[in-house]
Amino acid sequence: MKLLPTTPLEQVEQRALSLFKSTFPESGHPQIIAHAPGRVNLIGEHTDYNDGFVLPLALEMQTVIVGSRNGKDTCRVASEAFEGLVSFKPNKDLKPGDPLWSNYIKGVVVNFLRSGYEVPAFDAVVVSEVPVGGGVSSSASLEVAIATFIEAIGNYHLEPSKKALFGQAAEHEFANMPCGIMDQLISECAIQDCALLIDCRSLAFEPVEVKDPDTCILVCNSNIKHQLSGSEYPLRKQQCKDALTVLQSLDSKITSLRDANLEQLNQVKDNMSEVAYRRARHVISENDRTLEAAECLRKNKYETAGKLMNESHFSLKNDYEVSCKELDLLVDLASSVPGVYGSRMTGGGFGGCTVTLLKRSSLSSLLEKFEKEYEKHTGIAATAFVTRPGSGAGYKKLQ
Missing domain, CATH: 3.30.230.10 (Ribosomal Protein S5; domain 2)
Known part of the structure; x- marks a missing residue:
């Protein structure tokens, strides 16, 4: 590729x-x-x-x-x-x-x-x-x-x-x-x-x-187009509001999901739908991962930052349900390449891109893996670019 x-x-x-x-x-x-x-x-x-x-x-x-x-x-x-x-x-x-x-x-x-x-x-x-x-x-x-x-x-x-x-x-x-x-x-x-x-x-x-010269960021486009102005995005926003309403019955100081922790969420789990619970679990855990990842990047702890990216994708796939088989395949392929720290879908979901943090020396191996496996399994050719901030x-x- x-x-x-x-x-x-x-x-x-x-x-x-x-x-x-x-x-x-x-x-x-x-x-x-x-x-x-x-x-x-x-x-x-x-x-x-x-x-x-x-x-x-x-x-x-x-x-x-x-x-x-x-x-x-x-x-x-x-x-x-x-x-x-x-x-x-x-x-x-x-x-x-x-x-x-x-x-x-x-x-x-x-x-x-x-x-x-x-x-x-x-x-x-x-x-x-x-x-x-x-x-x-x-x-x-x-x-x-x-x-x-x-x-x-x-x-x-x-x-x-x-x-x-x-x-x-x-x-x-x-x-x-x-x-x-x-x-x-x-x-x-x-x-x-x-x-x-x-x-x-x-x-x-x-x-x-x-800006570590030995580390790079690869954005890979699944070339599955997504349309977020349909029902899926507003539905998830409403499901988060539903979970928030239940959490506020526990503590009125909780004005958004960022104010809650997983312990509080589990306390009121039985008072909300299973879907609302999973949506809230993603948001609350994702906030924790994001703060931790920022700290890891400041300290050049790329392996830990990558692990958090992998966990983020798993949560988006299973708790928030905004991934798709093409994005999951790209993440799985990336995770199989030595030197890849982490990979995840990025953006609203239902198609679009993945973002991968990896050693620059592993870039050619990852591109070869994408080219060999992605189109074979999907019938679609992915495209990719390396970016810096x-x-x-x-x-x-x-x-």
Whole structure:
């Protein structure tokens, strides 16, 4: 299996500049280039919307937006990945519609307006290297990139958490996805060569350096597309709320699952459904694993961090039931290769990617194993790329 190349940001920007000039030839030279990365989560899955802890890092893959004010009353946006031009008036009455990718942009615009910011009409193009439907937050990358672009053309200076919250609100209202805050926050706030340990209640975060030259992070795409705006994701969120309600009868100070421990959960196990119990057991144990994994990475204890990643996958597979046979196969294959510390599904689940922490010297053996076994058992060719922790969103003014 050949690794997917990582396109340098400068090359993605050049593609975006060319697309802008061909799409809006009458608009002259663009004013702003904004960018925001996708992300991979090392550990801490389905904890963010339960006020818990997560440990993501930004990918080196970015979404780039190039554009300018157009002096009119209508925004016009084009995407390299989709045909056609999207037009809309920037006002609070914007509604979701087709094409679906434009809803992430419209949702961010609406949230700027609701918070009292003016959004000038603009012409813009979108070019992205972040894989769509792979569980590496292509949507959050787009949301944060457009928020950064609006911040730049409006000459605003927003708190990073505010931009992240605008993106999350767009996801909730315009994509019907009740996600947590992790994806947008890491895309906005990422630090080069560091994962971020994020407290999803306070939005505080701490950098966790991950730059050992002998260790690498492999993201492998099962190439099974997932659709999380269906019933599965909201159902699990409700099941967590059901468990929380029972736990609050034990202790009113428990305001979210992150406040509970496994001993408390077991005390009230008989008062909730077996499914709600397992969902809560995953979230509570996953918070513990995430905090421990961050400490292990700080001390270069990669074997222990990898063991926690394996446990995370087992919990996601059995207690939270968001894995699938293709993801399980990739994790099993990775676990059979000497030098692999740990592997797990990453993202919402039901397809998408796995993330594997391993010795760099074992990378070729792992890729060979994936290539030999995965397609044979699934009929699908997986794709993979190596990443290091990248930096967060930013922009530059061209004129």
